[in-house]
Amino acid sequence: RTGNELEMMPNPTYYGAKPFIDRIRVKSYPSVRAAWADLLRGNLDMLYEVGSDALASLEPSSSTKVFAFQRPYTLLVLLNVEKGPFRDRAFRRALNSAIDRPALIEEVLNGRGTPATGPISPLHWAFDPDVPHFAFEPREVAGSGAQSRFTILLVEPSHERMLLAVQRQLQSAGIGVTLEQVSVDEYQKRLESRDFDAILVDAVHGPTMVRPALWWHSRGPLNFGRYSSPAVDAGNNGTCHVTDQRGVERL
Secondary structure, eight states, X not given: OBTTEEEEOOOTTOSSOOOSOOOEEEEOOSSHHHHHHHHHTTOOSOOSOOOHHHHHHHTTOTTOOOOOOOOSEEEEEEEOTTSGGGGOHHHHHHHHHTOOHHHHHHHHSTTOSOOOOSSSOTTSTTOOTTSOOOOOOOOOOOOSGGGGEEEEEXXXXXXXXXXXXXXXXXXXXXXXXXXXXXXXXXXXXXXXXXXXXXXXXXEEOOSSTHHHHHHHSTTOTTOTTOOOOHXXXXXXXXXXXXXXXXXXXXX
């Protein structure tokens, strides 16, 4: 490993056939757009992921080939339930009902995606489409004072279109949303200090049930919004344990 690059080479003593690839260099980028730009310059052979705004220019290109697949991730607006109006469960539910998820997928992701109707991935084998789930029920949800406005933090520029679309939908419900672009360092600092109203995260929610537990269990290491529910904790049933790099059990 050197800086932001990792070089992988074959094992010369491997018992099987010699691989036809001599080496693989993996390079990390500060944003999806930066990686996409390097691909267009011819500095990359393969890009693992591109933002939806890049597909329109990549698909017609004769020098690139796009392979689409569905990731077990959820674009999630995480609310800080320790902040004013978000303590009110009815208000949080009203915000959910103001979001038209299929419309967001069509408008921002060009139809590539599946609506996240709950904390369980629709791709999970135990997902039941018949249980109660989030549904678009447009109505005026704005309250008075602080309830009518909040700020969403954004760190990944390629998610800006999604947040702008969410902003428009919430404005239609009477909720004023301000978007705040922050650096990665500032983002991490604000998460740790819980100095935010809401944040947009690209959250892993599959393929196993361990991933949702990290976000929604009251002691989950990724539960930055401090959501807490005895029923959710009981659903975990004490079977999921996570140990951080220091060997401290977190969940």
